[in-house]
Amino acid sequence: MTPSTDCSHCKGLKASSPLCKKHLEALKSLWYKKLKQKGFDDIEQDEDHLKRWTSSSLKTDGYQKHEAREEYYRLAGQFAHEHTFSSKQEKFMWQKHAEGATIKEIIVLANRRGMKTEEGTKIYKRFVHEIIQRLAKIMVNKCLPKNRP
Numbered sequence: 001m002t003p004s005t006d007c008s009h010c011k012g013l014k015a016s017s018p019l020c021k022k023h024l025e026a027l028k029s030l031w032y033k034k035l036k037q038k039g040f041d042d043i044e045q046d047e048d049h050l051k052r053w054t055s056s057s058l059k060t061d062g063y064q065k066h067e068a069r070e071e072y073y074r075l076a077g078q079f080a081h082e083h084t085f086s087s088k089q090e091k092f093m094w095q096k097h098a099e100g101a102t103i104k105e106i107i108v109l110a111n112r113r114g115m116k117t118e119e120g121t122k123i124y125k126r127f128v129h130e131i132i133q134r135l136a137k138i139m140v141n142k143c144l145p146k147n148r149p
Contacts, residue, residue, distance in 0.1 A: 073098060079139040089115050093128055094135050103128050 076098035
């Protein structure tokens with residue numbers, strides 16, 4: 001919708017100029033009608049309010065998860081320096097995990113280095129996953145207070 005020549009505010013404005021409130025509301029109404037016809041259900045009542053109440057935990061949950069993840073990797077890095085690993089391979093995999101590498105990335109790096117499983121096969125997903133899970137349990141047990149319920 002371009003500025004209207006009927007409106008005293010819009011009279012003489014260029015096509016790229018902002019619309020007056022009257023014409024902006026008309027344009028908004030037109031588009032909300034089109035969206036409704038297509039089945040769109042807006043969750044907002046207006047710019048500042050939702051149609052249905054929601055808790056603010058949506059914002060805090062993400063932050064808490066981020067903090068927990070940050071703490072986990074901080075502990076994983078500390079564990080990488082303090083723990084006595086059963087092999088250089090195990091230590092390598094844990095260090096990469098503590099640096100945030102995915103299992104897939106660890107597999108690629110380990111295979112490039114020529115690492116093998118106990119059976120002599122290439123490193124694979126379950127092998128790395130089991131090592132990381134076992135070491136994570138050890139790490140958590142070392143970090144948690146002994147008198148927990």
